[in-house]
Amino acid sequence: MAVKKITKIGVMTSGGDSPGMNAAIRAVVRTGNYYGLEVFGIVRGYQGLIDDDIYKMDNKSVANIIQRGGTILKTARCKEFFEYEGRKKAYENLKKRGINGLVIIGGDGSFRGGKRFHEEFDIPSVGIPGTIDRDIVGTEFTIGFDTAVNTAVEAIDKIRDTMDAHDRMFIIEVMGRDAGFIALHSGIATGAENILIPERKTDIQDMIASLKEKEKRKKLVNLIVVAEGDEFGGAEGVNKIIKEHLPEMDTRICVLGHIQRGGSPTCIDRVIASRMGYHAVECLINGTFNIMIGIKENRINHTPLEKAAKLKTRVSDEWMKIVKILAS
Amino acid sequence: MAVKKITKIGVMTSGGDSPGMNAAIRAVVRTGNYYGLEVFGIVRGYQGLIDDDIYKMDNKSVANIIQRGGTILKTARCKEFFEYEGRKKAYENLKKRGINGLVIIGGDGSFRGGKRFHEEFDIPSVGIPGTIDRDIVGTEFTIGFDTAVNTAVEAIDKIRDTMDAHDRMFIIEVMGRDAGFIALHSGIATGAENILIPERKTDIQDMIASLKEKEKRKKLVNLIVVAEGDEFGGAEGVNKIIKEHLPEMDTRICVLGHIQRGGSPTCIDRVIASRMGYHAVECLINGTFNIMIGIKENRINHTPLEKAAKLKTRVSDEWMKIVKILAS
């Protein structure tokens, strides 16, 4: 089959936003323009595709955004696109402009949408993994993870100042519904005594025993970092369990929340976003469709969109041992 | 009455910690040593005084701490000091070392303790206002406020990135049980649409009406900054009221929490802490006792310890008008 020549492409951000998405948009627009393509920004992901909220972008549209958090194209979750009718409307909006290729910056759900859209309407797409959770198959980097984890580390550093001043115990909840990467990395980086993640069962009796021991020695400073999706129900849940066993203990809770999604992206997030954006356009031009751009072992890696699912990963024993030894 | 000559002084941090306390400790120790006084660090505030947790400090003890959050002397709230027996123990611990002057870095409660201690045991003290709330009579600056408010601003900036990406409404709770200064300043600095503070009744019907208006226009981005001590009960309370009137509205809550207490102090907090620490020792040497060091109109100001109470302030109409116009 002859490869259809791509001449006009759309770019969108979809799902939860993550810092570095703007750097990816910039790279897509500049690379597209460099190769003589017309590039269109689609506002609010699939919703904008359906609502026809689409505008032409040139290099000026993406000036001075590489350092900005959020996404200038905005993002949304879109139920209508799950229905055939929605996808049909979306297609018509592309068709009337002659857009014949898409770059989708988002997570695994967004990629499945792109896959389906291609099957039905023959608009090929390339995905770029943009999520702070870093839990996508086929890539060691996702745009936003490094920024999110550094934001968490800076916040926990601040909390440690006051924790040490008061000899107090803190339970800090970081983002991660299914994945504990943010908790694991930010916990190691801040010297957390306990790190609770969805990927691992925590021996809560062991943790309680060690807290009791500390209480006896009046060594009360203790930092627990817990992923929101942990089995015990985040910081509130962990606190409840501790209070049951150690009712006298003075604990404080912090839920870091949405600060982890925003902020100026780190160097890595900008660089990988730039690199992925560039390659996404190269792929569309070269007829490599319906794949997600990833980076593995410092090389670009392609994963079929339908396989770019949430990563069910194992956190290795090595890491858990490092946590145990360094925090002991 | 001849002024008793001060030869050995103790320095402590008491109450909630605030960034810049270390800079004040450093200034007290260095100024004391410069003038030939012996300086003792008292650990955990009045608790350390009672527990005899006291150690000699020299310039090396305070090297490389000016940039650190928290307090190397730790801090605590101490019930025992409310009892005469506790204060007696404290006195004996000072007496056996010959300590005859105190510098108390903390809030109004800590100062009242110092005042009482002097009446009973003739140990004079000088207070330095260290609280992120900036609500102490007799000073325009308290150590930690500027850092706390900048931490809040940086956090809200990050949240605004994701707020704009999703066209969402956020309700952000900042510290301030009795005082709305952090909310007012961080709200203005981040362009908050609504700022809710304890010092002012909020016309909640007016706020709801304006949100309804926005909902109609699909202009959904709206940032509400609320002090924890506001009449509606912080972010949770405000959210509940909004949900009653606008059940469809997509709102998110962030409680910034303890990150506001920690972190490397800003330039201002370091400079005023240094200046106040220096003057506290000068006062003890010159026989100016039982006062709190403040800064007013860029000059050092003395307030009797018993009058250095929580400031019951009025937020001026000027500020509320600025909030209204700039966020409209």
Added chain:
Amino acid sequence: MAVKKITKIGVMTSGGDSPGMNAAIRAVVRTGNYYGLEVFGIVRGYQGLIDDDIYKMDNKSVANIIQRGGTILKTARCKEFFEYEGRKKAYENLKKRGINGLVIIGGDGSFRGGKRFHEEFDIPSVGIPGTIDRDIVGTEFTIGFDTAVNTAVEAIDKIRDTMDAHDRMFIIEVMGRDAGFIALHSGIATGAENILIPERKTDIQDMIASLKEKEKRKKLVNLIVVAEGDEFGGAEGVNKIIKEHLPEMDTRICVLGHIQRGGSPTCIDRVIASRMGYHAVECLINGTFNIMIGIKENRINHTPLEKAAKLKTRVSDEWMKIVKILAS
């Protein structure tokens, strides 16, 4: 004389840029629009006035800029405006749009231009002090100083890490051609051993003697902060003198440079910029012309534009004593 009613105003930034200028522009535009004025942005200061680079601004024009360094209106120094011909062109560009009032955000030079312009062409203006140097008569705050000094402090903190690791001496040059405020504040806040400023003669023999003493004791860490406009010629000049007297000493130089002009403004810079911008428009509306808005003792203060000159200030003996004692 009846006060001419202001209906359309122009706003510009002029001279060196400073962080917080965008917050001031935002406040001018929003306040103007609130009161029903038309507001025009003038690009590149007086140059844009002459070149007719002027555009209408509404609330959307200033969305999401309060947290940004630089100035969306750009800035320049403009020689043509010194000539009558230039000013005449500028006037004609205003006249054809009906602009009958100006807000000038900049330094003393820019204000003198505004004063002259009013005398010749009867376009009244109000000035807002925007300069990182904080050396303008009639105000305790200028937009950008707090951000600049915090940027300097953060940079010096980083340098201190490496200085301590190597036991090395560093000479750090901060901005300040005529004023030593940045050097004084950043030096105190980072515990600098020596602070050299244009306002004070430095006893260089005394400094050399103390360095020799340190060299003997092998206490080699020494941090010197020098303003670029100091008598010895900035960091290079100071280094040369030290090398003459202590040729063996291992010194390093850092010129912080332009990082001090940029960056997201601090809370204070955003708040005072917002407040000043609001008042500038209020003044134009109320017929209070040809003044600079300042803040003194926490109240708005008006200074006639022609008197808003560079502040020839004295750095008080109190500060120099604090420097001496705390760094000793």
Added chain:
Amino acid sequence: MAVKKITKIGVMTSGGDSPGMNAAIRAVVRTGNYYGLEVFGIVRGYQGLIDDDIYKMDNKSVANIIQRGGTILKTARCKEFFEYEGRKKAYENLKKRGINGLVIIGGDGSFRGGKRFHEEFDIPSVGIPGTIDRDIVGTEFTIGFDTAVNTAVEAIDKIRDTMDAHDRMFIIEVMGRDAGFIALHSGIATGAENILIPERKTDIQDMIASLKEKEKRKKLVNLIVVAEGDEFGGAEGVNKIIKEHLPEMDTRICVLGHIQRGGSPTCIDRVIASRMGYHAVECLINGTFNIMIGIKENRINHTPLEKAAKLKTRVSDEWMKIVKILAS
């Protein structure tokens, strides 16, 4: 040959300091103590070994240092250790304490010293790559690179604010005597128009031609990032060439300098330092000697100390194309 059992180890930092070294020291001490080894800190690298500046470390010695730049063990370059006499003294200081293993955190020069020391005196060592330059064979990460490059990015972001405000050209020099990684990454991350690195010849005529083109279009903003070790001699050299060809152009120079060495380490630098420190001790215990710990493809990688030389790398054409397209 039976493997000698390691019972007491020394840890040192050597060569230029880099952010994250403290996290590595902490990991070595805690892992050593966990396994029942005695751990000694050696002050100022090989110099402290010769001067017998060595002290016992326990978990408390490394409390609260994971987030700090610099190195609590200090570092130095040491000529004496190049001589046999120096190494002999060093050996005797170890022998008298029974120290029979070393962890050396530093660069390739430090590793060669360790190799030689082992050959002569049979004290085995394990190396950990600590350098901001990321130019060591056998590892994709070196401690400090990520922090340094983010510091550079934040500084350049600030400079871009003022660059845009004035439509000015800036030439920014970042660290990197032999390696252009910091320049390449920080340049891409800040959207630099030109990136000049030692690994690549720059077509200076091409650059000048493009600047001339820009000058014609009055598009004067142009950001050049140059590594200090570039063929043209850093920022000064580049500026000289530009001035020769474009004497009218308004250029500014910034040499970022030592700020790139300090500051609180990023999450990655803390995590890899912790991981490497843990593995270094595991290796000593398991008899895996005279290797450097690296990380490749997310796995621990061992390189013989004598091969852990400076990496002579090629920057791939892919990167140069990305730079060209994204900045065009």
